[in-house]
Ligand SMILES: [Ca+2]
Ligand SMILES: [Ca+2]
Ligand SMILES: [Ca+2]
């Protein structure tokens with residue numbers, strides 16, 4: 001399939017000592033998500049059990065015949081960081097990604113998405129290092145490569161990783177967490193299980209390269225560190241990021257949206273940039289609209305809940321859903337979806353990968 005470990009990517013905090021593991025999702029047909037404690041999140045601890053609950057609830061939604069492995073931790077983090085997630089990424093030829101998505105179709109939404117992947121080098125709006133927006137159709141590296149998380153590759157049937165960890169998720173013990181979402185989220189506390197599910201979905205592939213474009217161009221703190229044409233920036237999910245019918249969008253700002261039919265149907269607005277956009281990381285839905293668990297912020301006292309929109313995105317990036325989340329259901333069904341996310345930007349900083 002031509003994938004390889006890219007040079008500038010940041011990988012996991014590989015830790016040699018695995019003290020234990022357990023399989024969290026045990027329902028028939030459910031996706032097993034194996035958690036390995038790297039400190040502070042062993043079974044029987046509040047954090048360990050809450051991570052396990054999050055993994056079980058995510059795993060129950062998918063039926064891919066693979067196993068996801070995530071290192072977890074809970075404790076004191078340097079610099080006042082509230083949490084950190086790192087996902088192993090691979091730099092894949094876009095044609096190989098398209099081929100894998102075509103083969104992986106199991107749902108109506110998959111069929112629509114696969115029929116709208118296009119062909120040939122990617123053409124998209126993006127930003128130059130100075131922030132200037134331009135239409136990039138010059139067939140360089142960034143027009144031909146897509147970064148895919150290791151867990152996402154497993155879902156696409158490219159499962160050559162054995163029991164290697166797909167990602168690392170560490171939460172700070174300096175946060176006032178509520179570890180039990182099922183009796184409500186206490187005032188002044190954050191939903192540990194909700195945030196953990198959010199981070200797991202990032203590791204499974206819910207992300208956008210615009211988060212990196214925003215960081216490394218314009219007024220982003222990393223501007224100038226990387227050439228745009230000569231690196232990968234696209235993420236798999238960005239194949240469904242549009243600004244207009246037929247017009248793909250890998251630029252900060254604007255009004256990008258999720259679409260599985262080539263940009264014709266808007267199935268949810270995206271955030272547009274922490275530095276150069278609306279103040280939120282682009283690897284999320286637009287904030288404040290109640291679109292799903294993958295909104296960029298979660299307030300105290302609020303419970304994070306996975307919506308059909310979240311599942312539609314996971315479906316078309318390669319996951320096999322245990323419950324259908326096809327496009328027609330989204331048209332009328334979202335009003336009844338439990339959506340509870342707004343407010344303080346707890347999640348900011350958890351997901352960004354710097355190229356270092
Ligand atoms: Ca509670
Ligand atoms: Ca280019
Ligand atoms: Ca699917």
Ligand SMILES: [Ca+2]
Nearest residue numbers: 155318319320
């Ligand atoms: Ca799959």
Ligand SMILES: [Zn+2]
Nearest residue numbers: 198284347351
């Ligand atoms: Zn996030």
